[in-house]
Amino acid sequence: MLAIDQRKSLREMISTALGTQPDSVTPEDLSLVKRIVTRELSGYASALLTDPIYGYESTIDVIPRDTGVMLSIEVTGYNTVNSFERHSRLIEGFGVQKAANLGADAIKLLIWYHKEATRATIEHQNGIVKRVAEECNKYEVPLILEVVNYPKPGVDLKGVDYAREKAERVIDAAKTFSADEFGVDVLKLEFPGNLKMTKEFQDRSFSANQVAYSLDEVKSFNKAVNEASEVPWVILSAGVDPEEFIENIKISNEAGASGFLCGRAVWKNIVNHFPDSENMTRFITEDAVDYFKNILQSNSDAIPWYSHRRFS
Amino acid sequence: MLAIDQRKSLREMISTALGTQPDSVTPEDLSLVKRIVTRELSGYASALLTDPIYGYESTIDVIPRDTGVMLSIEVTGYNTVNSFERHSRLIEGFGVQKAANLGADAIKLLIWYHKEATRATIEHQNGIVKRVAEECNKYEVPLILEVVNYPKPGVDLKGVDYAREKAERVIDAAKTFSADEFGVDVLKLEFPGNLKMTKEFQDRSFSANQVAYSLDEVKSFNKAVNEASEVPWVILSAGVDPEEFIENIKISNEAGASGFLCGRAVWKNIVNHFPDSENMTRFITEDAVDYFKNILQSNSDAIPWYSHRRFS
Numbered sequence: 001m002l003a004i005d006q007r008k009s010l011r012e013m014i015s016t017a018l019g020t021q022p023d024s025v026t027p028e029d030l031s032l033v034k035r036i037v038t039r040e041l042s043g044y045a046s047a048l049l050t051d052p053i054y055g056y057e058s059t060i061d062v063i064p065r066d067t068g069v070m071l072s073i074e075v076t077g078y079n080t081v082n083s084f085e086r087h088s089r090l091i092e093g094f095g096v097q098k099a100a101n102l103g104a105d106a107i108k109l110l111i112w113y114h115k116e117a118t119r120a121t122i123e124h125q126n127g128i129v130k131r132v133a134e135e136c137n138k139y140e141v142p143l144i145l146e147v148v149n150y151p152k153p154g155v156d157l158k159g160v161d162y163a164r165e166k167a168e169r170v171i172d173a174a175k176t177f178s179a180d181e182f183g184v185d186v187l188k189l190e191f192p193g194n195l196k197m198t199k200e201f202q203d204r205s206f207s208a209n210q211v212a213y214s215l216d217e218v219k220s221f222n223k224a225v226n227e228a229s230e231v232p233w234v235i236l237s238a239g240v241d242p243e244e245f246i247e248n249i250k251i252s253n254e255a256g257a258s259g260f261l262c263g264r265a266v267w268k269n270i271v272n273h274f275p276d277s278e279n280m281t282r283f284i285t286e287d288a289v290d291y292f293k294n295i296l297q298s299n300s301d302a303i304p305w306y307s308h309r310r311f312s
Numbered sequence: 313m314l315a316i317d318q319r320k321s322l323r324e325m326i327s328t329a330l331g332t333q334p335d336s337v338t339p340e341d342l343s344l345v346k347r348i349v350t351r352e353l354s355g356y357a358s359a360l361l362t363d364p365i366y367g368y369e370s371t372i373d374v375i376p377r378d379t380g381v382m383l384s385i386e387v388t389g390y391n392t393v394n395s396f397e398r399h400s401r402l403i404e405g406f407g408v409q410k411a412a413n414l415g416a417d418a419i420k421l422l423i424w425y426h427k428e429a430t431r432a433t434i435e436h437q438n439g440i441v442k443r444v445a446e447e448c449n450k451y452e453v454p455l456i457l458e459v460v461n462y463p464k465p466g467v468d469l470k471g472v473d474y475a476r477e478k479a480e481r482v483i484d485a486a487k488t489f490s491a492d493e494f495g496v497d498v499l500k501l502e503f504p505g506n507l508k509m510t511k512e513f514q515d516r517s518f519s520a521n522q523v524a525y526s527l528d529e530v531k532s533f534n535k536a537v538n539e540a541s542e543v544p545w546v547i548l549s550a551g552v553d554p555e556e557f558i559e560n561i562k563i564s565n566e567a568g569a570s571g572f573l574c575g576r577a578v579w580k581n582i583v584n585h586f587p588d589s590e591n592m593t594r595f596i597t598e599d600a601v602d603y604f605k606n607i608l609q610s611n612s613d614a615i616p617w618y619s620h621r622r623f624s
């Protein structure tokens with residue numbers, strides 16, 4: 001599955017590429033990039049995740065009828081409370097019923113998660129998941145929940161400590177949010193490890209030149225995620241390069257994942273050609289299509305969602 | 313709206329063009345023509361009518377997400393009973409629920425109608441309409457009912473007598489099948505007249521060099537259809553040429569129609585290039601697209617379905 005629902009991160013990518021401020025990126029800029037990516041890539045995906053603000057309406061005419069559509073329901077980014085805790089919000093004036101009426105085949109909700117957050121934060125986040133799941137149930141639309149963990153203040157997101165900590169966090173997220181009480185149909189999870197820091201991949205282009213663990217350990221983290229998740233799960237790319245993402249997919253699918261939902265890993269370099277439509281299109285048709293085909297090939301052993309033990 | 317659900321008539325068109333028998337036309341031949349028409353034209357239509365046998369599955373990847381899809385539910389053609397009466401049948405192994413699950417936005421049912429048929433025939437045909445309408449209601453899918461009248465034995469479909477008789481038949485069909493008891497949402501009707509035989513159009517390319525009535529009479533037939541129909545109605549093209557169909561549309565819309573659902577008027581000459589995909593594609597992109605754009609332009613005054621008096 002392909003994601004082009006990025007809003008805040010896409011705005012930042014474009015402004016970084018242009019050397020400007022994120023605020024100077026317009027809605028039309030976001031829609032332009034989304035349109036080119038959607039037009040050239042959605043035909044290769046089984047489903048497309050897009051957003052209802054800059055994406056869906058301006059690209060609906062270039063989404064093939066046999067590519068499923070998932071719509072994001074949350075506001076991009078988060079509100080910070082208690083110095084580091086992240087609160088999610090739903091898009092105002094939108095909702096599950098509206099998404100269903102617009103032809104969405106599924107809803108995607110992204111939730112920020114830290115198990116050591118205060119009870120108020122945990123309840124706030126859980127409440128959003130439960131409310132959306134209830135609406136999804138009412139309108140018979142599947143819910144894909146993306147759980148994104150984050151570090152405490154002072155912990156480097158790219159450091160060895162967080163790489164070690166992350167596996168445990170992803171396993172906990174899988175266990176927590178696949179419980180029946182939440183009513184989630186599919187989990188979209190972070191890869192529970194950091195291949196940049198595995199002993200065996202130190203000679204690869206994506207190496208961080210730091211070692212946190214062995215490949216076998218990372219494989220065992222994935223198996224633990226699969227054991228923890230009571231629903232089918234897919235992994236997200238978090239913008240790593242295609243070479244690394246392909247290794248992620250193979251390891252996760254071997255452990256029992258149902259494939260991937262990735263965006264930036266495939267198309268992120270499009271912003272280097274912004275705002276030249278012709279060159280952006282050329283990058284997607286010449287390079288990103290190849291990346292995506294390679295990723296799809298490495299995904300051939302994914303477990304179909306209906307083969308998950310939940311349905312056996 | 314664009315129709316490419318033709319089966320029997322398309323098979324005959326292809327075999328006539330090739331100088332062969334209809335039986336020699338294969339399912340792949342039908343799908344090939346349907347794919348080219350769908351790929352090049354469906355983006356211009358608000359909705360596409362296709363069939364679930366040779367059309368939908370083999371063209372779903374080229375139907376844009378913002379073009380509605382209507383699926384035919386009846387077997388093509390008819391069974392003749394009592395020497396001339398026509399009985400319709402539903403496609404076996406298909407149905408409203410299946411169509412809805414496959415993503416259809418609406419169901420189209422074609423029914424053969426002759427008000428002087430025996431009671432058994434009338435009840436047979438009415439029964440099919442009511443059964444399908446009930447299923448459509450259950451699965452919340454709108455029903456478009458196409459009513460096609462036919463002459464008694466010995467009456468020439470293209471003659472002056474039938475041209476005179478037809479108006480009355482279409483008006484009766486509109487009144488009969490828009491009654492609440494049937495549960496139809498939109499009627500797809502024949503043009504209640506034959507412009508080939510109007511006094512005012514004798515100098516046109518489509519003239520039959522025979523006069524049945526004046527243009528004013530044909531306009532009054534259309535007004536009578538509008539008064540008879542308790543639901544929004546659209547006209548079908550019955551394969552007339554674009555020039556004539558444009559005149560049909562203007563007259564029907566002026567009387568209160570909600571536009572058209574046409575197929576052959578736009579793409580029929582594609583069969584002259586069969587089986588050459590390249591030339592068939594060229595005919596559609598160079599000629600049929602222009603026909604369709606002209607037809608759309610002449611349709612600009614159509615009454616939106618929600619402005620029909622039924623909803624006032």
